[in-house]
Amino acid sequence: MRAFGPRVARGLLVAVPLGFLAIFFLWPVGAILGRGLRTGGSLDLRSLAEVWRDPSLRHVLWFTVVQAVLSTIATLAVALPATAVLSRFQFRGRGLVIALLTMPFVLPTVVVGTAFRSLGLSGSLTAIITAHVFFNVAIAVRVVGEAWRALDPAEEDAAQSLGAGPILTFTAVTLPALRPAIVAASSIVFLFCFTSFGVILILGGPRFATIETEIYRQTAQLLDLHTAAALSIVQLVAVVAALLVAGAMTSRVRTSTRLPVRRPPPTSRRSQLLLALGLLPATVLVTVPLGDLVIRSLANGAAGYSHLTSTPIGAPGSPLQAIATSIKVACVATVIAVALGLALAHALTRPGRRVGIARVAELLVLLPLGVSAVTVGFGFLIVFDTPPLDLRTSWWIIPIAHALVALPFVVRTTVPVLRAIDPRQRETAAMLGAGPAQVWRTVDLPIVAHAAKVAAGFAAAISLGEFGATLFIVRPETTTVPVAIYRFLSRPGVTNVDQAMALATILMVLTGVVAVVAERGSRIEARS
Amino acid sequence: MSRRTLVVLLTAAAALALGACGSSNSSGGSATKTVTLVTHDSFAISKPVMRAFTRQTGWKVRILKNGDAGVALNQVILTKNAPLGDVMFGVDNTFLTRALSENVFARYRAAGIEAIPRALRLDPTNHATPIDFGDVCVNADRKYFSEHHLEIPKTLDDLTQSQYRDLLVVENPATSSPGLAFVAATVARFGTAWPQYWDRLRANGVKAVDGWEQAYNGEFSGAGGGKGDRPLVVSYASSPPAEVYFADPPPTTAPTVSLDDTCFRQVEFAGVLRGAAHPDGARALVDFMLTRRFQSDMPLQMFVNPAVPGTPLPAVFTKFATIPADPFTLSPARIGHDRAGWIDEWTARVLR
Numbered sequence: 114m115r116a117f118g119p120r121v122a123r124g125l126l127v128a129v130p131l132g133f134l135a136i137f138f139l140w141p142v143g144a145i146l147g148r149g150l151r152t153g154g155s156l157d158l159r160s161l162a163e164v165w166r167d168p169s170l171r172h173v174l175w176f177t178v179v180q181a182v183l184s185t186i187a188t189l190a191v192a193l194p195a196t197a198v199l200s201r202f203q204f205r206g207r208g209l210v211i212a213l214l215t216m217p218f219v220l221p222t223v224v225v226g227t228a229f230r231s232l233g234l235s236g237s238l239t240a241i242i243t244a245h246v247f248f249n250v251a252i253a254v255r256v257v258g259e260a261w262r263a264l265d266p267a268e269e270d271a272a273q274s275l276g277a278g279p280i281l282t283f284t285a286v287t288l289p290a291l292r293p294a295i296v297a298a299s300s301i302v303f304l305f306c307f308t309s310f311g312v313i314l315i316l317g318g319p320r321f322a323t324i325e326t327e328i329y330r331q332t333a334q335l336l337d338l339h340t341a342a343a344l345s346i347v348q349l350v351a352v353v354a355a356l357l358v359a360g361a362m363t364s365r366v367r368t369s370t371r372l373p374v375r376r377p378p379p380t381s382r383r384s385q386l387l388l389a390l391g392l393l394p395a396t397v398l399v400t401v402p403l404g405d406l407v408i409r410s411l412a413n414g415a416a417g418y419s420h421l422t423s424t425p426i427g428a429p430g431s432p433l434q435a436i437a438t439s440i441k442v443a444c445v446a447t448v449i450a451v452a453l454g455l456a457l458a459h460a461l462t463r464p465g466r467r468v469g470i471a472r473v474a475e476l477l478v479l480l481p482l483g484v485s486a487v488t489v490g491f492g493f494l495i496v497f498d499t500p501p502l503d504l505r506t507s508w509w510i511i512p513i514a515h516a517l518v519a520l521p522f523v524v525r526t527t528v529p530v531l532r533a534i535d536p537r538q539r540e541t542a543a544m545l546g547a548g549p550a551q552v553w554r555t556v557d558l559p560i561v562a563h564a565a566k567v568a569a570g571f572a573a574a575i576s577l578g579e580f581g582a583t584l585f586i587v588r589p590e591t592t593t594v595p596v597a598i599y600r601f602l603s604r605p606g607v608t609n610v611d612q613a614m615a616l617a618t619i620l621m622v623l624t625g626v627v628a629v630v631a632e633r634g635s636r637i638e639a640r641s
Numbered sequence: 642m643s644r645r646t647l648v649v650l651l652t653a654a655a656a657l658a659l660g661a662c663g664s665s666n667s668s669g670g671s672a673t674k675t676v677t678l679v680t681h682d683s684f685a686i687s688k689p690v691m692r693a694f695t696r697q698t699g700w701k702v703r704i705l706k707n708g709d710a711g712v713a714l715n716q717v718i719l720t721k722n723a724p725l726g727d728v729m730f731g732v733d734n735t736f737l738t739r740a741l742s743e744n745v746f747a748r749y750r751a752a753g754i755e756a757i758p759r760a761l762r763l764d765p766t767n768h769a770t771p772i773d774f775g776d777v778c779v780n781a782d783r784k785y786f787s788e789h790h791l792e793i794p795k796t797l798d799d800l801t802q803s804q805y806r807d808l809l810v811v812e813n814p815a816t817s818s819p820g821l822a823f824v825a826a827t828v829a830r831f832g833t834a835w836p837q838y839w840d841r842l843r844a845n846g847v848k849a850v851d852g853w854e855q856a857y858n859g860e861f862s863g864a865g866g867g868k869g870d871r872p873l874v875v876s877y878a879s880s881p882p883a884e885v886y887f888a889d890p891p892p893t894t895a896p897t898v899s900l901d902d903t904c905f906r907q908v909e910f911a912g913v914l915r916g917a918a919h920p921d922g923a924r925a926l927v928d929f930m931l932t933r934r935f936q937s938d939m940p941l942q943m944f945v946n947p948a949v950p951g952t953p954l955p956a957v958f959t960k961f962a963t964i965p966a967d968p969f970t971l972s973p974a975r976i977g978h979d980r981a982g983w984i985d986e987w988t989a990r991v992l993r
Contacts, residue, residue, distance in 0.1 A: 491715075506677070506705055610864075
């Protein structure tokens with residue numbers, strides 16, 4: 114890298130991730146929207162006006178926003194108390210709690226749907242919001258938790274020694290420092306809920322429609338690309354508006370951070386009570402449906418598991434092979450997402466970079482979450498159709514699609530941490546003669562390493578559970594676990610349901626292991 | 642310490658990535674000729690059957706799957722200028738007109754087409770070849786009806802009677818293919834009065850959900866792996882044999898029964914894609930789909946009936962499945978023309 118010179122290297126750090134987004138996101142989405150907005154070669158915006166005037170579609174837009182806002186608020190309400198105690202206390206089983214809260218995130222909606230239904234939750238707005246909280250609690254815990262752990266406890270201590278009570282300390286010191294992370298987490302949760310698809314169809318039922326389900330209907334069933342494009346543009350505008358609001362709420366807060374410190378164990382009665390109260394809502398909400406799934410996977414003498422290993426009768430592909438495929442895809446997707454995400458996060462947080470470009474890039478990286486999977490999937494089909502870039506039927510297209518979904522998460526987890534590094538630390542290092550690469554290694558890396566590992570764990574989890582995009586991309590016979598589960602559940606018969614439940618439980622455990630491993634690094638680091 | 646862990650993790654993952662790349666390349670295999678089959682997610686066929694095709698013709702088959710039948714066809718239409726593959730399997734009679742009017746298939750008269758009954762040969766221009774058929778029918782939970790001393794309903798009209806109040810669950814035709822087929826059955830039965838039939842069903846407490854999985858595993862009481870409480874569901878004529886086949890140990894009688902007078906027939910087609918890179922292999926594969934080897938493998942793989950009469954059927958099919966003698970049908974042109982209107986009308990009648 115030295116040979117290029119630091120400016121070229123820095124340019125590459127921005128150019129490569131943005132190029133990835135341009136090629137694998139902007140181009141395909143632009144192409145499919147372009148096709149939808151043209152009739153006979155000329156631009157035709159009538160469908161856009163029609164969508165806007167149609168009262169039933171306006172109602173759909175309204176409902177989409179309302180359910181996403183309510184779901185985001187409910188997610189924060191459940192997740193923040195848990196995040197608070199998880200970040201403040203070190204206790205046995207902390208890693209396990211985090212792993213538990215991460216598990217829902219990877220479960221296919223169709224499986225979670227069965228659990229919620231058996232708990233009597235389906236066909237209502239409450240069911241939709243509860244399911245969104247269930248799925249997204251992990252995002253808030255992860256993104257905010259990273260920033261919280263990196264806060265310097267000395268500042269809180271200082272406030273308290275100056276006579277501030279715990280509430281004043283929280284509102285005056287902790288909360289402002291966490292605001293960027295909370296906004297970041299809210300934006301991701303909002304986007305996931307805004308474009309939620311399976312939850313609306315499976316737990317909401319046919320009376321509920323969002324822009325996303327309408328786009329699916331228009332694209333996948335009716336092939337009305339005009340209406341679909343108009344709806345996609347409405348969706349994009351709404352998403353960008355929401356992100357701009359979120360961006361405006363993130364003032365550039367400077368807080369000093371340090372390596373995640375070893376937090377005290379909850380020794381006093383009060384702190385033990387606090388710990389229990391903080392964890393209660395989130396763990397109950399997550400454990401009950403998960404427990405239901407595990408119990409059902411053990412039904413009929415755990416027959417589901419034995420059927421998975423014995424060559425199952427008439428099974429659609431080998432389930433064991435699906436597990437291997439999922440792991441392989443997750444590894445590749447994680448490498449892509451973490452490499453590109455760290456490069457981008459680094460470039461975005463360098464002092465002196467023009468704020469405008471940074472803002473645009475941050476917005477751009479989140480957009481894949483705000484665009485319908487079917488739009489991206491169909492876009493892939495029409496742009497990658499000429500060799501050498503005929504990627505439509507390539508194995509790589511799946512990890513690439515997963516990386517697109519995971520990338521914003523990596524960036525949003527690492528940027529707040531990097532941004533909080535005191536620039537004087539870097540200046541000092543530079544003054545002492547360190548080159549840019551060495552500054553990064555000695556100042557940034559130790560601080561960002563933990564966040565990067567957490568982000569990697571989460572990227573892997575996203576890939577393991579990703580289903581929506583996978584469904585709309587042409588796949589050679591590479592069945593991932595969620596796809597295998599979906600196939601089992603789309604056939605009648607008890608052994609199919611048993612195997613689906615067993616595979617879902619295996620997927621949960623796999624995710625739990627990834628999450629525990631990602632946390633483990635930090636424990637070792639804290640001890641040394 | 643932490644840095645080393647990260648480096649090790651990244652290296653391991655990169656190695657895996659390269660390994661994955663290598664293996665995906667090797668599966669492409671350039672030694673033999675490869676023909677590419679584009680299909681939907683429910684496609685399944687035994688490995689030995691595919692190997693037999695390769696032995697007989699020298700063509701290896703690469704299978705690309707994507708989404709449900711609607712998604713798969715729309716992807717083929719979007720890519721017709723640079724086809725994804727050589728053959729498409731899985732267009733059914735509800736989508737046939739769209740496939741033909743979009744001109745995605747090349748004309749090909751498959752070897753063995755003469756054997757197929759006229760009723761299944763819905764494309765006289767020989768672009769789409771019928772491969773299999775199945776029936777979408779109301780299924781009943783036998784146990785519920787015997788426990789409640791209630792006669793199992795027989796016809797569509799029966800379903801509106803008060804003794805069957807709150808017992809039926811159906812799928813949304815806007816998002817589900819059996820849902821659409823069942824609406825088509827009511828159109829075929831009642832003609833222009835079909836919306837009033839749905840008014841009566843609604844008054845009798847019909848429940849609508851978005852997909853087959855929610856209806857069958859979630860709401861239907863007769864599903865082996867389900868927990869629902871409604872004993873009537875829109876499913877397939879092949880669901881009762883599937884309930885037997887996928888039970889362990891298999892019961893001696895099927896727990897569910899399909900109602901023969903409520904059925905709508907779905908026919909599935911395959912075709913050589915226009916602009917296929919390997920038209921020879923594509924034609925060979927379509928021919929192969931009509932051979933006994935392929936036809937007799939389909940029932941237990943996809944739970945459909947072979948299109949070629951006289952194909953030997955597995956025991957669960959002969960014992961537990963009935964093929965309705967006189968199912969409801971509509972011309973593909975009628976379905977293609979009216980589909981969107983039916984869906985809007987149904988949504989207004991049943992959901993609002």
